Amino acid sequence: MTPFTELEGxxxxxxxxxxxxxxxxxxxxxxxxxxxxxxxxxxxQRYTEDGRERPDxxxxxxxxxSAKILLADENFGCGSSREAAVWALEQxxxxxxxxxxxxxxxxxxxxxxxxxxxxxxxxxxxxxxxAVRRHPDRxxxxxxxxxxxxxxxDRTSYVLHVPAARAEALLRGEDEIAATLALEAEIAxxxxxxxxxxxxxxxxAASRGDTV
Amino acid sequence: xxxxxxxxxxxxxxxxxxxxxIWNAHHVRRLDDGRDLVFVDRHVLQxxxxxxxxxxxxxxxxxxxxxxxxxxTQDHVVSTAPGRNEHSNPAGRELLxxxxxxxxxxxxxxxxxxxxxxxxxxxxxPELGLALPGCLLVCGDSHTxxxxxxxxxxxxxxxxxxxxxxxxxTLALNRPRTMRITFEGHCGAGVTAKDLILRxxxxxxxxxxxxxxxxxxGSAIRALPVEARLTLCNMSIEIGARLGLVAPDDRTFAYVQxxxxxxxxxxxxxxxxEWRQLRSDPDAVFERDVAIDCSLVAPxxxxxxxxxxxxxxxxxxxDPAGFSDAKRRDLAAAAIAYMGLEPGMPLxxxxxxxxxxxxxxxxxxxxxxxxxxxxRGRRVAPGVRALVVPGSTPVRxxxxxxxxxxxxxxxxxxxxxxxxxxxxxxxxxIVPPGARCIATSNRNFENRQGPRSRTHLASPAMVAAAAVxxxxxxxxxxx
Ligand code: SF4
Numbered sequence: 001m002t003p004f005t006e007l008e009g010x011x012x013x014x015x016x017x018x019x020x021x022x023x024x025x026x027x028x029x030x031x032x033x034x035x036x037x038x039x040x041x042x043x044x045q046r047y048t049e050d051g052r053e054r055p056d057x058x059x060x061x062x063x064x065x066s067a068k069i070l071l072a073d074e075n076f077g078c079g080s081s082r083e084a085a086v087w088a089l090e091q092x093x094x095x096x097x098x099x100x101x102x103x104x105x106x107x108x109x110x111x112x113x114x115x116x117x118x119x120x121x122x123x124x125x126x127x128x129x130x131a132v133r134r135h136p137d138r139x140x141x142x143x144x145x146x147x148x149x150x151x152x153x154d155r156t157s158y159v160l161h162v163p164a165a166r167a168e169a170l171l172r173g174e175d176e177i178a179a180t181l182a183l184e185a186e187i188a189x190x191x192x193x194x195x196x197x198x199x200x201x202x203x204x205a206a207s208r209g210d211t212v
Numbered sequence: 213x214x215x216x217x218x219x220x221x222x223x224x225x226x227x228x229x230x231x232x233x234i235w236n237a238h239h240v241r242r243l244d245d246g247r248d249l250v251f252v253d254r255h256v257l258q259x260x261x262x263x264x265x266x267x268x269x270x271x272x273x274x275x276x277x278x279x280x281x282x283x284x285t286q287d288h289v290v291s292t293a294p295g296r297n298e299h300s301n302p303a304g305r306e307l308l309x310x311x312x313x314x315x316x317x318x319x320x321x322x323x324x325x326x327x328x329x330x331x332x333x334x335x336x337x338p339e340l341g342l343a344l345p346g347c348l349l350v351c352g353d354s355h356t357x358x359x360x361x362x363x364x365x366x367x368x369x370x371x372x373x374x375x376x377x378x379x380x381x382t383l384a385l386n387r388p389r390t391m392r393i394t395f396e397g398h399c400g401a402g403v404t405a406k407d408l409i410l411r412x413x414x415x416x417x418x419x420x421x422x423x424x425x426x427x428x429x430g431s432a433i434r435a436l437p438v439e440a441r442l443t444l445c446n447m448s449i450e451i452g453a454r455l456g457l458v459a460p461d462d463r464t465f466a467y468v469q470x471x472x473x474x475x476x477x478x479x480x481x482x483x484x485x486e487w488r489q490l491r492s493d494p495d496a497v498f499e500r501d502v503a504i505d506c507s508l509v510a511p512x513x514x515x516x517x518x519x520x521x522x523x524x525x526x527x528x529x530x531d532p533a534g535f536s537d538a539k540r541r542d543l544a545a546a547a548i549a550y551m552g553l554e555p556g557m558p559l560x561x562x563x564x565x566x567x568x569x570x571x572x573x574x575x576x577x578x579x580x581x582x583x584x585x586x587x588r589g590r591r592v593a594p595g596v597r598a599l600v601v602p603g604s605t606p607v608r609x610x611x612x613x614x615x616x617x618x619x620x621x622x623x624x625x626x627x628x629x630x631x632x633x634x635x636x637x638x639x640x641x642i643v644p645p646g647a648r649c650i651a652t653s654n655r656n657f658e659n660r661q662g663p664r665s666r667t668h669l670a671s672p673a674m675v676a677a678a679a680v681x682x683x684x685x686x687x688x689x690x691x
């Protein structure tokens with residue numbers, strides 16, 4: 001995974017609470033294994049029914065067409081487990097979402113895909129929103145993960161809340177599966193023990209090989 | 213000091229909640245970042261969230277660790293046209309054939325559309341005896357919490373975690389906080405598990421249980437049949453929970469016994485002895501503890517675009533000005549506009565275009581029976597399209613054995629093959645733009661059932677009542 005250290009770029013603001021994963025990537029884009037999810041990001045809001053861009057939607061407006069950071073209100077990414085919501089953001093070019101809170105599964109999925117889900121205080125949300133509004137010519141924000149800070153266009157810095165272990169894994173670009181596989185012996189020992197303790201739970205294990 | 217890999221102790225000393233007991237039994241170790249590594253007893257796959265996981269697994273040169281603990285089905289993008297096969301929905305072919313090929317290549321059992329055990333993941337997991345009390349079951353789908361109705365931990369995950377489970381048979385998770393919702397009092401006429409959980413969303417909001425494992429408790433829950441408990445747990449995710457469960461009891465054990473993949477004979481007896489321990493200790497402490505008085509709950513119907521936008525069918529569309537919270541006020545106003553409604557109008561009488569009975573929330577046999585009771589001897593109102601989509605092929609076959617398909621056919625309902633269908637607009641069953649659908653599914657989000665679709669969530673009997681009257685109707689007034 002590509003490490004995440006610092007990110008500077010245009011920040012788009014969607015000052016809405018409870019933006020759900022169905023809105024982030026609508027179902028029609030999930031029908032194919034290799035759909036262009038970046039194009040599908042916020043598809044229902046971004047395009048008309050016949051597929052034309054809606055000029056009033058923020059990601060269709062310069063300079064936000066090339067946004068790298070998204071600011072949203074609380075409970076961003078609530079709804080379903082669809083990980084494509086994170087892939088859509090990432091493929092569009094957004095590698096950092098800032099919000100006062102996130103849906104649980106979205107939050108997990110973001111870090112697993114190298115996308116920073118940074119929690120900010122409600123007051124910071126308002127200030128960042130205001131700072132970007134006052135700098136329409138250069139709505140650029142800088143995120144420094146190691147320092148846990150986000151710097152507004154007016155150079156004011158705010159605190160970014162990221163659990164230490166999450167931040168370190170992102171900074172290193174660590175693969176979570178490799179980390180777990182390093183514990184393989186311990187997992188195997190656990191499984192051997194519970195097969196004895198709870199044989200009723202693993203009936204398939206007895207007949208392994210002829211279960212297909 | 214606690215050893216580094218010890219499971220987290222309960223907040224109340226030695227007294228444990230049922231959730232903590234099951235979690236601890238699956239605890240492999242505590243990770244450095246504070247998360248717990250837990251073992252996954254059952255992994256269920258569906259076609260829309262597994263293709264990329266298999267692709268990345270192959271790219272990394274990793275194997276499936278425990279194919280014998282893994283099962284796959286086809287449900288989301290399948291056609292539900294009667295007599296369909298894997299190729300009937302051209303747009304779904306790619307993902308369906310990938311699911312089949314990946315399962316085959318990794319020796320994973322696969323219940324495809326041609327298998328009599330096929331169905332929506334969350335319907336077949338209990339039905340097959342794959343989900344058991346006290347087990348930890350994972351699926352790349354948010355409504356995995358459904359199996360909590362059996363007293364299992366059902367955890368919905370994203371595709372990266374599907375890949376993680378395939379490769380390691382474990383999950384790294386923050387231990388959810390504990391929450392209890394107690395339901396006391398008798399449910400009035402026409403009030404079902406669906407109404408209870410919608411009322412819960414309406415009362416406490418969609419973020420009420422964020423990061424929590426909910427235990428549904430109380431005399432009203434004990435009185436619920438197992439299929440109704442599955443409905444209740446299904447929508448735990450709609451109030452933000454990580455999972456929801458009902459402690460298993462004799463009803464649960466009777467449900468599980470003799471299921472195809474459940475333990476039998478001496479193994480079942482041993483299992484039952486252990487399952488009897490799966491209840492929260494009397495002095496266990498929940499981090500959040502709330503209650504609902506069932507006697508005050510009317511049959512529910514949603515008026516907005518979030519499950520918390522809900523009211524009794526005898527109530528009115530609210531006036532957004534009545535919400536004290538400014539954000540909620542704006543959201544409610546936007547939702548009412550999207551839904552094409554007016555503040556203050558009665559919910560009963562809103563004309564509908566489509567009635568959808570299906571989904572992992574409400575498409576088990578008892579749900580179809582409830583709908584059939586209303587449909588029997590009546591006709592779908594002119595201009596209304598009404599669909600009944602069983603949650604699984606076994607549900608369809610059981611319903612047909614009881615003659616329910618004749619009742620629905622005679623009343624003018626479509627009787628379709630099993631799948632997610634109109635719940636999610638990722639297959640051929642789509643609500644046309646602007647059309648209004650009353651549905652037994654779990655989500656009324658904007659565009660969920662199709663671009664500009666308008667969704668009202670309700671129970672199966674309420675949806676059947678709307679189908680035959682042509683408008684939202686109080687089931688208690690149907691004689
Ligand atoms: S029926 Fe709907 S909610 Fe249930 S698994 Fe299918 S798409 Fe998801």
